[in-house]
Amino acid sequence: MATLTTYATGAVLLVVLAYVFFHLATFLKGYIRIRVMLSKFPTDAPSFIFGHLFDYPGPDDAGLAYQRRHITKFPKTSIMWMMNMPMLLVSHPTTVSVILKSSEPKGPFTYDLIRPWIGDGLLTSKGEKWYRNRRLLTPAFHFEILKSYVEIKNRCADLLVEKFLKAAETASSFRVISNVTMHSLDVILRCSMSYETDCQLPGNKHPYVKAVNILSAIMVQRFFQPWFHNDLIFSLTPSGRSFFKQCKYVHHVAETIIQKRQSHLTQDKLDAPEDGRCLDFLDILIRAKDQDGVGLTFREMRDEVDTFLFEGHDTTSSAISWALYSIAGHPDVQRRLQKEIDSVLDNRDNSDVTWEDLSRLPYLTMVIKEAMRLHAPVPFIQRVLTVDTELDGKIAPAGTLVNCVIYNIHHNPAVWPDSLKFDPDRFLPENVEKRQPYSFVPFSAGPRNCIGQNFAMDEIKIILARILHKVTVRIDPDHKVEKLESVVMRAKNDIRLLVSER
Template sequence: MLFKDKRVVFKQVKATKTGRVGKNMEIKKGYFEQQQALRNADIAREHEINQQSPFHYSPTSKTCPVIHGYPFVGVLPQLLFNPLRLFQRAVKEHLGEIVALKLGSIQAHLVTYPDHVQYILNDNWQNFGKGEAMWKPVRQVAGNNLLTSQGESWIRSRRLMQPMFTANQANALTELLVKIIASELANFEKTADGGAIDMENEMARLTQRVILRLLFSSSIDGSKVETLGEALKVILREISRRAFLSFLPKQFPVPGERTFRNAIQTTNDIIFTIIRARRQSDLNHGDLLERLLQARDEESKIGMNDQQLLNESITLFIAGYETTSTTLTWIWYLLDKYPEVEHKLRAEIDGVIGKRHPASADVAKLQYTKMVIQEAMRFYPPGWFFSRVVQTDDIIDGYALKAGTTVVLCPYLTHHLPKFWNQPEVFDPERFAPEYSGQRHSYSYFPFGGGPRYCIGKHLALLEMQLIIAMMLQKYRLRCVPGHPVESLARITLRPRYGLRMIVEPI
């Protein structure tokens, strides 16, 4: 009788566990279906749904061509000194293929064909994780966060953060953004008065201050903005350096470790002080930190602790600052190079806004402005490459990839494939007009990533850039300094190698 009772109890426990697992699986499935539905709705609204190309995965086995490089070190020297040229060479020699790059004792696999990109980011995304090596420096700074986490931890973070960054939620920040941008442009005007300036530095300073004010508003004074901004610049520089050094053996010494740690400590001290003060305040500041404080998990109803708030605040800065500043820098260069685009852009801004400050209702009408941004992010995607790591053995279009393999995706190269883009080396915002967008493959363009892990800050980034462009063109005409060399430098972002010297003319 005793054994019979034990068997009954065991069956009950097992049934309970099975039911709980099944419920959890249903929750996860429902969550991801919901996220995909939201993404599809966003894409449809923006006329960015692209038809699938007629593609069938190869039933036969294929061997990845290998770029060997030098004995022992492979292509590591090229990767460290000019990675974009290395990737361009690989694509030129092996168009449409997955290419293995020999990096000393290991290999990384370069993926550029849209169907292969789609498989990694969307179709079988769960088998392609963030990995450890390249994301280690980000985790040193911001721990486990939306950008770096995986599995259950990522699901919880995404569930908390997603509702705060829809298109409607981003537009609700328009008034605050306009106020911040107007204040910062007054400082820009003083700097630009009387000669040429480095627009890369100015856009970095502008967007850095905008994102910090958007995060912390009145909780951070001018001196703290400067201190925190300098610390975060050091952090971004060191993250960039360590991202490429992650391909080197672990025993390779990494310079600047003390500087990196000091910058992290300064950042933590300032942001923790702001968070603790804010928790004791009854005011609603209407900024991003306020949204993070109020966020609750829809299942547990639990919010973020101070460490999570710190991690996600830093993540929002890292993800939003350099991407935005680099894109804006390239836009000023491209507008000077293509005056007919600038003329049409100015006509739209004059017609929609005139000389007043933009309002939330104006944003949807700035369609050509948005198209200019989209084309600039095709031409010079700031996040020009990123990586994933194969979790279990997989096959992509006949190419076998073993677990632990690093795959490198390169939006820059995909965005310039002649098969998918007519005259890809020409800057043409009309590509993103609604009547043309539906003709593209979905993953021929992915400056914000794709699949369930696409960047949730997309709407906010586009809004910020639309407002900055409109408000600057209301007041200035920007011209490149004649003879100043302009070429791209591929680091963690794609930026001008020698800066961008420009003359600012008041209108």
């Protein structure tokens, strides 16, 4: 009996060893194949152990300068080795277009960090689920729906403009990012779920607002600490416990609102809600059905609401803040911009920007685009190749992590001469026509582009027009602005501007 047991144990061990050896051999074969194929792409000589890990100065102004030097040397593609992990960088319209025209899934190394918060919504989902939900959500961004949000955006703008006017009265330095972030959060909560938190009011302590602020702050910290990228390890730290606690609370709020809304909505045509409020994002999610008459599950609705909140909050506030910073540093641009805004908004009973006004501000649109080119609110996009893909005459193998570095594309000297100069005239129609497609991709491009880009542009136009119609902004010479590049382009210690009433 003992002999039989020994033989059985030996057989099990052999099977386990064979299984492990097979998968290890398969992994090594695939890894070697990737290394050999990627060796054809240009790169600086890497360290044997650390690769290019210590070549990169960090996610700050020095790191951005390093990136600009890198694309001068390798304008189309290059390989960066992060220890033993290769990353293919694409930084030119001709190469990034190949990636963005595809529906390749997002890279896990960045986007998995925010999955506990936003779940498997449009930003992170892939395959058939992404394709189906993208089609279901597209009606939520029809121009008739976007038109109805203009009133909400103006009411949110009232509060931020008032803060700028108070700063002008007191001649105090105005903290741009912190105040603009609360404005964008106010807009997105009202438009996505008709959820009002008074988050722009001084001293607001609404628990939902507090939770979102904590999540955003911890996300930045986690992004720069690779040893905390693993959820299990991260959950054992104080920051991790706080992060998952706030995720649970934010999910609870969204779920409660969805449940309440489901009990009041009928699953028929997209008519106005009976309570007189604006048709919001959640209304459309609940009523959406595919060709088989099947709608989104409760979890899918929650994930999309949380995704919309994340994507429409920090990214939009970054775009607005850096636009104000650029405008403040260029008085000639500001005067020309104010002249255009005044021609549209003067001699009215109020300063609201109407839906029709949005198309009457071409120079404002150029200024916003140039600010997004210069500062790239979303600095990079990661994808993973599922098939071998040709890039610049070389084959990138399936399984390759590709970094579409939007900041690099927007500063590539082969596309943008004198790329650090702020020049809105780059976006004059005749200049745009001369450039290659995919030269300017602040909202990504192709089938996986930002579904809410028109929503965001409307919000940015409205708030900038409202602010600059009332005040003039200047750079605070006593405050040094330093960039912090993470999932969103931020600034260390905020952006401070001086404000004067017009």
